[in-house]
Amino acid sequence: MKFKQVIYILCISCSLLVDFKSLNAASLVNGNDLALSIRNTIPSENNSIAASMEVTLKNRKRINTSLTIETKLLSQDEFLTTYKSSPPNNTTWKIKRKIREKNKYQIQPEKNNSEKNIYIGLANSSFTLADLGLEFLHWPIQKTIRKQRRKSRLCHVLESKPIKQASEEYSRVLSWIDEKSGAIIAADFFDLNNNLLKRFSVKGLTKIKGLWQVDELEMRDYKNGTKSRLKLRY
Numbered sequence: 376m377k378f379k380q381v382i383y384i385l386c387i388s389c390s391l392l393v394d395f396k397s398l399n400a401a402s403l404v405n406g407n408d409l410a411l412s413i414r415n416t417i418p419s420e421n422n423s424i425a426a427s428m429e430v431t432l433k434n435r436k437r438i439n440t441s442l443t444i445e446t447k448l449l450s451q452d453e454f455l456t457t458y459k460s461s462p463p464n465n466t467t468w469k470i471k472r473k474i475r476e477k478n479k480y481q482i483q484p485e486k487n488n489s490e491k492n493i494y495i496g497l498a499n500s501s502f503t504l505a506d507l508g509l510e511f512l513h514w515p516i517q518k519t520i521r522k523q524r525r526k527s528r529l530c531h532v533l534e535s536k537p538i539k540q541a542s543e544e545y546s547r548v549l550s551w552i553d554e555k556s557g558a559i560i561a562a563d564f565f566d567l568n569n570n571l572l573k574r575f576s577v578k579g580l581t582k583i584k585g586l587w588q589v590d591e592l593e594m595r596d597y598k599n600g601t602k603s604r605l606k607l608r609y
Contacts, residue, residue, distance in 0.1 A: 404531050406517035409552065413559070414512050415474050418454055422446040425608045428498040433600035440464060440498035444607075449473075456507075460498050468497055470508045478508045494544045500603035501573055501596040503544075506564075511535040511548040525551040525561050526577070545572065558589075572598055581609070 426442040441461040448454050453473040460466045471479040480493050482504070493505040505511075516536035523532050530551040537543045546569050551561040564573040579591025592605045 403519040403522070406519040406533055409519060409531060409533055410512040410517040410535065413509065413552075413557070414472075417452060417474070418446055418448060421448055427606050427608070428500050428502075429604045429606065430498070430500050431602040431604075438499055442498060442605075458497055458507075464498065466498075468504055468507075470504060472508065477513060478510060480504045480508065496603075500605070501594040501599075501601060502592075502603055502605060505544070506575070506594070511537075511545065511550075514538075514543075522554070523551065528560060529554045530560065566598070572596070578604065579606070 423443065423445045426444050428440045428442055430438040430440075432438070443459045443461075445457045445459070446454060447457070449471070452475075453471070456470045456472070458468040467481075467483040469481040469483075471481075482492055482495065493508070493510065494503045496503055497507065512535060514535050514537045516534075516538070518534045518536075519531050520534050521532050523530055530553055533550045533552055535548045535550065536546070544566075546565050546567050548565070549563045550559050552558070553560050558577070559575075560577045562575040563571055564575070566572040574595045574597070576593050577589055577591075578593045579589070581588055581590045588607075588609060590607045590609065592607075594603045594605075595601075596603070
């Protein structure tokens with residue numbers, strides 16, 4: 376099963392630098408090493424993919440937005456991911472990632488400069504810039520708490536926590552990271568009261584030239600009762 380396309384576009388899967396095969400089956404991978412290996416993944420080439428965001432509201436009304444997702448290499452250790460919505464929205468969201476540095480985010484047309492902008496939903500969805508940029512993997516507390524099967528895959532369960540919860544939208548994030556591919560196949564986001572706020576999961580796969588590619592991602596928002604699906608068209 377191949378997940379590499381997703382890391383270049385959404386920053387949510389990768390080929391880990393940790394050598395899982397060298398570890399004892401009962402051992403847990405160091406959480407900081409696990410988070411670092413994902414953060415340090417750089418695409419090998421530029422890419423552009425057509426996509427759409429489908430948001431199902433609590434009243435079952437659906438909002439569809441066409442997107443173009445582009446990944447551009449800026450150097451050997453830096454790349455830019457751009458999400459562009461079609462008219463009439465005409466909004467662009469940018470995430471610049473560089474090894475050993477914090478992510479840089481930008482929304483055009485520009486909003487105010489508040490850091491809370493990274494928690495604005497992409498195309499009215501529950502996918503925020505912070506989610507797409509894996510901001511939680513930059514938090515100081517990263518701990519692998521167990522191994523567990525999810526979607527029939529053996530996973531490392533990583534718990535990420537910020538030091539100052541009041542400055543974040545989430546109190547913690549649990550990620551299920553596939554042991555073989557290193558892909559984040561599911562994640563739970565908890566609010567400041569430690570209640571489940573959102574749940575991310577890989578929903579769709581398609582086979583292209585004999586290889587499996589992720590083509591649909593879902594984020595369920597339990598606070599607002601909405602469901603967002605990002606569909607990729609290769």
